[in-house]
Amino acid sequence: MREVLAQAAFQLFLERGFERTTVDDIVARAGVGRRSFFRYFPSKEDVVFPDHERCLAEMTEFLAAVGDEDPVGAVCDAARIVLRMYAADPEFSVQRYRLTREVPGLRTYELSVVRRYEQTLAGHLRGRFGTDRDGELRAEVIAASVVAAHNNGLRLWLRSGGAGDPEEAVDHALDLVRGVWEQPAGPSPAREKPALPATAGASGVTAGSGENEVIVMVAAKGTPMWRVVQQIEAAVGEG
Amino acid sequence: MREVLAQAAFQLFLERGFERTTVDDIVARAGVGRRSFFRYFPSKEDVVFPDHERCLAEMTEFLAAVGDEDPVGAVCDAARIVLRMYAADPEFSVQRYRLTREVPGLRTYELSVVRRYEQTLAGHLRGRFGTDRDGELRAEVIAASVVAAHNNGLRLWLRSGGAGDPEEAVDHALDLVRGVWEQPAGPSPAREKPALPATAGASGVTAGSGENEVIVMVAAKGTPMWRVVQQIEAAVGEG
Numbered sequence: 001m002r003e004v005l006a007q008a009a010f011q012l013f014l015e016r017g018f019e020r021t022t023v024d025d026i027v028a029r030a031g032v033g034r035r036s037f038f039r040y041f042p043s044k045e046d047v048v049f050p051d052h053e054r055c056l057a058e059m060t061e062f063l064a065a066v067g068d069e070d071p072v073g074a075v076c077d078a079a080r081i082v083l084r085m086y087a088a089d090p091e092f093s094v095q096r097y098r099l100t101r102e103v104p105g106l107r108t109y110e111l112s113v114v115r116r117y118e119q120t121l122a123g124h125l126r127g128r129f130g131t132d133r134d135g136e137l138r139a140e141v142i143a144a145s146v147v148a149a150h151n152n153g154l155r156l157w158l159r160s161g162g163a164g165d166p167e168e169a170v171d172h173a174l175d176l177v178r179g180v181w182e183q184p185a186g187p188s189p190a191r192e193k194p195a196l197p198a199t200a201g202a203s204g205v206t207a208g209s210g211e212n213e214v215i216v217m218v219a220a221k222g223t224p225m226w227r228v229v230q231q232i233e234a235a236v237g238e239g
Numbered sequence: 240m241r242e243v244l245a246q247a248a249f250q251l252f253l254e255r256g257f258e259r260t261t262v263d264d265i266v267a268r269a270g271v272g273r274r275s276f277f278r279y280f281p282s283k284e285d286v287v288f289p290d291h292e293r294c295l296a297e298m299t300e301f302l303a304a305v306g307d308e309d310p311v312g313a314v315c316d317a318a319r320i321v322l323r324m325y326a327a328d329p330e331f332s333v334q335r336y337r338l339t340r341e342v343p344g345l346r347t348y349e350l351s352v353v354r355r356y357e358q359t360l361a362g363h364l365r366g367r368f369g370t371d372r373d374g375e376l377r378a379e380v381i382a383a384s385v386v387a388a389h390n391n392g393l394r395l396w397l398r399s400g401g402a403g404d405p406e407e408a409v410d411h412a413l414d415l416v417r418g419v420w421e422q423p424a425g426p427s428p429a430r431e432k433p434a435l436p437a438t439a440g441a442s443g444v445t446a447g448s449g450e451n452e453v454i455v456m457v458a459a460k461g462t463p464m465w466r467v468v469q470q471i472e473a474a475v476g477e478g
Contacts, residue, residue, distance in 0.1 A: 111350045137412050141387045148383035152376045173376050180419050 002040045002050060005030050009047040010095065018044075018103040045109040048096055052113045055085045056120060063124040071128040072142060072182045075121040076174040079150040082117060083170050086154060090162030097158040118147045142181050149173035241279045241289060244269050248286040249334065257283075257342040284348040287335055291352045294324045295359060302363040310367040311381060311421045314360040315413040318389040321356060322409050325393060329401030336397040357386045381420050388412035 008030035012021040023044055027037050041047050059078045066074045086093040100106045122143035129135030153170030157163075247269035251260040262283055266276050280286050298317045305313045325332040339345045361382035368374030392409030396402075 108347050108351050111354055112347050115350055134415060137388065137391045137415060140391050141384050141412075141416060144383040144387035145380050148380045149376065152379050173380075176373060176376060177380060 001032070001036060005032070005037060005040055006047050006050050009044070010092070010099075013048070013099055013103075014095070018048075018099065018106060045106060048099065048106055049110065049113060051085050052116075055082055056113075056116055059117065059120055063120070068128060070182070071125055072146075072178055075124055075143065075146050076178055078121060078124070079117070079146050079174065080167075080170065083150065083154060083166060086158075087166050094158055094162040097155075114147060114151070118143050121146055138181075142177070145177045145181065146174065149177045240271070240275060244271070244276060244279055245286050245289050248283070249331075249338075252287070252338055252342075253334070257287075257338065257345060284345065287338065287345055288349065288352060290324050291355075294321055295352075295355055298356065298359050302359070307367060309421070310364055311385075311417055314363055314382065314385050315417055317360060317363070318356070318385050318413065319406075319409065322389065322393060322405060325397075326405050333397055333401040336394075353386060353390070357382050360385055377420075381416070384416045384420065385413065388416045 009026045122139045125139035153173040156169045157166035248265045361378045364378035392412040395408045396405035
């Protein structure tokens with residue numbers, strides 16, 4: 001029933017525009033009563049985004065169950081829950097993307113949903129960083145970065161018409177954020193093997209072993225900070 | 240006239256709520272005609288945020304005139320234009336903050352304004368990074384980080400009731416983002432003097448001089464990436 005209503009609404013939005021479609025039009029097309037509509041959707045906007053509530057709930061549940069050791073990695077993984085929702089129905093997601101770009105009311109609605117995802121991620125990080133210096137600040141900046149990176153990868157896929165696997169672009173985008181903000185855990189076997197990246201601008205090596213292991217980083221002064229970070233990450237085997 | 244209308248609207252929103260106040264109520268309180276209202280404000284929401292359009296225009300103008308050498312610094316400075324707008328009228332800003340938190344319609348409107356600031360900053364960075372690898376991605380992530388950092392500092396000040404100078408908190412927040420993302424320019428006199436931070440986790444020194452200057456960074460492996468970045472920044476004299 002939910003899907004039938006969403007399908008009907010979507011057809012109508014595409015045929016006559018979002019603003020000129022009423023809930024009565026939608027229920028007529030779907031062949032059900034008004035009450036059925038409002039049982040499933042609080043408003044006309046919610047028809048366009050039928051899965052965000054479920055997705056937010058899933059994200060909250062995931063973060064409540066996740067361990068403490070890698071909070072930045074955890075919020076990146078939590079963001080991937082949203083990606084999977086989009087990827088589950090490429091045609092619907094692409095249609096919605098086009099519709100949303102054309103209808104200001106839907107764009108604003110989408111912004112408020114995105115904000116709720118961001119606040120969920122920030123809330124998790126605040127809980128993990130809470131007592132650290134700048135904990136709240138870092139929580140909010142990292143959450144915003146993760147959302148921006150996720151949306152960049154997702155948008156690439158949507159713009160391409162939903163062809164192929166969106167995960168690659170999103171993983172790449174999230175890795176950039178993770179590389180900058182991640183708090184490394186203790187040494188792991190993967191990190192024992194030093195990597196020597198061949199980039200001209202910066203190079204990093206690991207020396208020693210175990211708990212006392214250090215990173216020695218040498219970079220030309222003009223090297224951009226994000227590249228320095230990439231190189232350090234590569235050297236410690238997290239690239 | 241604009242201020243008179245904004246004042247009247249605000250009093251009414253506080254007295255009877257935003258939703259139950261009409262434009263007619265506002266013009267009656269201000270003692271002017273409906274047409275005057277719409278000459279200044281496209282909608283009731285715009286009364287609550289009377290300066291954002293001007294502020295967006297100022298931001299765009301500022302970024303169009305700014306040099307190429309420090310794009311991340313430039314968008315941080317652009318964000319400070321918004322801060323100054325809030326700081327110019329602490330009482331109004333604090334009242335509005337409280338009102339906005341209580342009225343969903345205003346929150347959504349504010350989100351769309353914030354999104355426009357973010358897109359303005361991202362557009363500037365895209366123009367600067369355009370041909371770089373991951374240029375668009377970095378532009379969007381940095382813009383989102385700058386906005387989140389700015390809003391974190393601003394919110395601290397608003398929550399405190401608008402007491403004191405908000406610039407300190409915002410500067411501190413923006414410095415965190417800048418430290419992570421800034422692309423250093425060529426050597427400057429300020430950077431010739433190496434700083435040796437006393438933090439246990441990480442230390443950085445600069446060696447050599449002029450164009451061939453390098454950063455040597457030594458850090459214990461468990462050091463969080465953001466602290467490494469802070470230390471490198473401190474070492475190159477930008478902390």
